[in-house]
Amino acid sequence: MxxxxxxxxxxxxxxxxxxxxxxxxxxxxxxxxxxxxxxxxxxxxxxxxxxxxxxxxxxxxxxxxxxxxxxxxxxxxxxxxxxxxxxxxxxxxxxxxxxxxxxxxxxxxxxxxxxxxxxxxxxxxxxxxxxxxxxxxxxxxxxxxxxxxxxxxxxxxxxxxxxxxxxxxxxxxxxxxxxxxxxxxxxxxxxxxxxxxxxxxxxxxxxxxxxxxxxxxxxxxxxxxxxxLGADERATLTAWGAARADFPADESLYRLFADQVRRTPDNVAVTAGDIHWTYRELEARAGRVAARLAALGVQPGDLVAVCLPRTADLVAGILGILRAGAAYVPVDPDQPAERMALILGDAGVRVVLAPADADLPAGDHTRVVPEDLPDEQGPVADVAGADLAYLIYTSGSTGRPKAVMIPHRNVVRLMRATDDWYRFDETDVHPLFHSAAFDASVWELWGALLYGGRLVVVPYWVSRSPERFHELLRQERVTVLEQTPAAFRQLVAVDERRASRGELALRAVVLVGEALDPDSVLRWFDRHGEEHPRLINMYGITETTVHVTYQVLSRELLARCAGPIGVAIPDMPVRVVDAAGRLAPIGVWGELLVGGPAVSYGYLGRPELTAQRFVPADGDRLYRSGDLARWLADGTLEYLGRADQQVKIRGFRIELGEIEAALTAHPEVTDAVVVVRGEADNPLLVGYVVGTGYDEAALRTHLAARLPAYMVPAHLVRLDAIPLTGNGKTDRRALPEPRHEIGAGFTPPTTPTEKTLAAIWAGILDRIDADRIGTGDNFFDLGGNSLQATQIISRVRDAFQITIEARQIFTHPTLERLAAQIDEAARPQLDAAELDALEAEIAGLSDAEIQKLLGGAG
Missing domain, CATH: 3.30.559.30 (Nonribosomal peptide synthetase, condensation domain)
Structure with a gap:
């Protein structure tokens, strides 16, 4: 040169x-x-x-x-x-x-x-x-x-x-x-x-x-x-995004439920374990809740929190609040106390439906216990479609969750606008699988109760065990199922192990809450075909009332489009725009804006944020979703992902800024940034933390007290400083890959069960080798989540020929304690000689041989 x-x-x-x-x-x-x-x-x-x-x-x-x-x-x-x-x-x-x-x-x-x-x-x-x-x-x-x-x-x-x-x-x-x-x-x-x-x-x-x-x-x-854009392309985009129908919706949800009670009083409305309440019985139970609320001075327009586990009383509690004319504020009982207190205080809640033994934060509120209700019936308040039905809190970038305000009419028109697609009726069985704090539950609840169908309340631990949930689907003859793609992926794996293909009664599986996982859909098609049941992808946003679009899935569609979300619900105008608010050309990614009667009132007590996200346009009011989408040449929409700092983890929308705020609130943390790593079908939150004196276990305890479990980073990486680009912004490409560090108190696995379990964990967790997992390591602190925990169940069954419950993983999350649970479960099934022989066989294997025994994937 x-x-x-x-x-x-x-x-x-x-x-x-x-x-x-x-x-x-x-x-x-x-x-x-x-x-x-x-x-x-x-x-x-x-x-x-x-x-x-x-x-x-x-x-x-x-x-x-x-x-x-x-x-x-x-x-x-x-x-x-x-x-x-x-x-x-x-x-x-x-x-x-x-x-x-x-x-x-x-x-x-x-x-x-x-x-x-x-x-x-x-x-x-x-x-x-x-x-x-x-x-x-x-x-x-x-x-x-x-x-x-x-x-x-x-x-x-x-x-x-x-x-x-x-x-x-x-x-x-x-x-x-x-x-x-x-x-x-x-x-x-x-x-x-x-x-x-x-x-x-x-x-x-x-x-x-x-x-x-x-x-x-x-x-x-x-x-x-x-x-x-030429005139023809602009006209095409305008036509594709326009609303195509209007649906009357000036009614309250409770009045519509009461109409259904009169039509089918003796149909079973809700099943929860041994409880089978008819529509008449459910209405009476809701009436008792309304009577108790009225006695406490609850008026139409008030906010009442519901902090109940997944039982029949959760359903009756929501109905009773609506009957009293109030709006319900779901508070997940598994939330950290600090976050629960923040929600109750922000909403100004005076009354909370909660069990007698629930550990509610201190505050100026009265507890209503389902076991202590009066025998009389409360009045049915005069509520219109414009009145609030519920608030749902979503993550906030400032560290403060924000409450989305949804009126009755938004839900009423949702059900009517999608009726031609689903045709729900008295023969349908819907599981209430999701937390009431996740708006997918709204679709599950009213899809059953406004049409005379049966709602099956899924206990939390059953929702966390794909095997038990699959069995519930079979036993209860569930016909309409709503799942996040992450949960559906686990269900598909269980279904593939079942001997019979015709044991499910499903007619529709609705995938919601996060980006589609085409692989699990194709695996389901391999087993069940494309027609029975239909698999439907519905993109949705809490701020626009649960669902926005509808797309029936097929092999042919997935061969040419990885994230099809289809067409908007008929009464919902949508636009895809660039950063300047201009219409994006066909095939070009832009932010999806959603308008029409589905748009919520905004955020409770947050007028500035409401004005930022809900914008006027041509006489309509559009919600800026922050999601990237594009129009395909045939007029359907494809979804890419988030355009901003929000991400979706197992269906929950998360502001990374809220996690960063929680990290920097720790007195020994001076700076932090949170990013998403991992594959699209298994996204992981990784926190990069600057601070010299903090202890990771103490920092995780600090986070667990302030954030829901799904918002706690899978990995915490200690840095001397956050890397910056030449213009002073965070250089995310320079952030190192997370690596599990062996602590000073590391104790390697010693027993055959511990070694095998470490290999199982390594096969499930990302970026962690089996030889770096110690007996004191906690599966969830290593980055595991509740859905990954369900994989342990199947792999333990394959390795040890025993079945453990999901609850055991959560209550015994360290390697040593869970291995002890496995040993305890194995003992009654093997006599002493068989157990000695199994332990001797495993003890003689290397880690690599154990991995091979487990199929190479842990």
């Missing part, structure tokens, strides 16, 4: 330092073994437009190239939302072009920036592209062009020969060349057919033509005012 090339290489290193990866949306994920198949598309620019671009650029060829590049970068910006753009020049000897679009420059100013980009690259192109690739050493991905994925340039006269690509050394994913055609201009695109559909690339070329035309007419306008 010459001295000149060395200086130029140093320039490129500086120029491309910290260059972001271009996140250009594709129609399909990149295949593991690309074939390199490509196709082309073209558009012609009118002669007048071509002349306008030349006049705009002036006489210098570099300025003309810069003007063409500027228009293309505007389109790329709208398709990616990124301001720092790295693309490449088109052709066999490319250069990398990095341009900054920040600050919403005028088009003319952007042309100047692009001219500097083009001239800078041209002045340093003595470094061969292959040398530059070798020097910068980007991660190699099969079939992916190094350093850039989008190419753009001008070819002069004639039609360009665009890169055909090879299976392992492909050309750019998308390459566009502007061709001079006797005074006019032609746009020629070459693209990977494995990533893009032809209509997507055609729309992109149309966007480029539209931007060029507007830039010629108004070169001094900010680029944010250039609109790539």
């Amino acid at each position: 010459t001295d000149s090339q060395g200086r130029q290489l140093a320039w490129w290193r500086q120029r491309l330092a910290d260059a972001p990866e271009l996140e250009f949306p594709t129609d399909r994920p990149r295949p593991a073994r690309p074939t390199g198949a490509r196709a082309g598309a073209t558009r012609e620019l009118p002669d007048a437009l071509a002349g306008g671009l030349r006049r705009l650029a002036g006489t210098e060829p570099s300025s003309f190239d810069a003007a063409l590049l500027a228009g293309f970068l505007v389109v790329v910006n709208r398709h990616t939302g990124q301001d720092d753009l790295v693309i490449g020049s088109a052709g066999p000897d490319p250069v990398v072009l990095r341009t900054d679009l920040s600050g919403d420059p005028t088009f003319q100013e952007l042309v100047h920036r692009c001219r500097d980009t083009v001239l800078g690259a041209a002045a340093h192109r003595d470094v061969p592209f292959g040398t530059l690739v070798a020097a910068l050493a980007p991660d190699h991905v099969s079939g992916r062009h190094p350093l850039f994925q989008i190419g753009f340039g001008a070819a002069g006269d004639g039609t360009p020969a665009l890169a055909a690509g090879e299976p392992d050394r492909a050309g750019p994913d998308l390459e566009i060349v502007v061709v001079d055609t006797d005074g006019g201009l032609g746009l020629h695109a070459g693209f990977s057919t494995e990533l893009f559909d032809a209509d997507r690339v055609g729309r992109l070329l149309d966007h480029l033509v539209a931007v060029y035309a507007q830039a010629v007419d108004a070169p001094d306008d900010p680029i944010g005012e250039l609109d790539p």
